Amino acid sequence: MLLNFPQVVPSDVCLACDGCCRFEHARSPWRPQIAREEQSFFVEKKGCMCPVNTADEDFPQPCYVSTKPWHAQVKCCYFQAKTHRCDIYNERPFDCQLYPFLLVKEGQQHKLGLHLSCPFVLEKRYQPSFEELIGRVKTYFQTKEMALFVQSNSQMFSAYEEHRPEIEVLDSI
Numbered sequence: 001m002l003l004n005f006p007q008v009v010p011s012d013v014c015l016a017c018d019g020c021c022r023f024e025h026a027r028s029p030w031r032p033q034i035a036r037e038e039q040s041f042f043v044e045k046k047g048c049m050c051p052v053n054t055a056d057e058d059f060p061q062p063c064y065v066s067t068k069p070w071h072a073q074v075k076c077c078y079f080q081a082k083t084h085r086c087d088i089y090n091e092r093p094f095d096c097q098l099y100p101f102l103l104v105k106e107g108q109q110h111k112l113g114l115h116l117s118c119p120f121v122l123e124k125r126y127q128p129s130f131e132e133l134i135g136r137v138k139t140y141f142q143t144k145e146m147a148l149f150v151q152s153n154s155q156m157f158s159a160y161e162e163h164r165p166e167i168e169v170l171d172s173i
């Protein structure tokens, strides 16, 4: 099952930006996670993800896309650095679709966050159209399907610790 989240940032904006899909190091908290419902798809069709530990249903481990060394950093294994394109764009993980919105853990609470470092967010955050977009994302998470998704994917919510100043926490989900 691959969830279908509405496009947040226009593709042409992302194609001209170097903010996503490349990370400082192989354990970066910004690597996208693969949701439990998506893992079988990636195992069967693509095979480019961390090893999955499904043994512990109550405390699932986060599962990230794999990375490859890239200059002094790493890049997602699906990222074509020369063209800035994602090999699996139409089937990319939900976490990639969601960004610059984030799944944030605050204590035991699950929250929707917004990464203020994304250039698109920096430019648009206080425009009425962006407030409308935030409203649509909040509504998206209020569906029964997303309530079940959140329930079965608590491992995807991250505290982001030292990166917290870059994150606006929007709402509980």
Ligand code: SF4
Binding pocket: 009, 013, 014, 015, 017, 018, 019, 020, 099, 100, 117, 118, 119, 120, 121
């Ligand atoms: S940081 Fe924002 S604008 Fe840049 S590629 Fe990522 S989502 Fe697109």
Ligand code: SF4
Binding pocket: 020, 021, 032, 065, 076, 077, 078, 079, 080, 085, 086, 087, 088, 089, 092, 093, 096
């Ligand atoms: S799966 Fe695609 S969109 Fe997601 S990080 Fe990798 S290259 Fe980027």
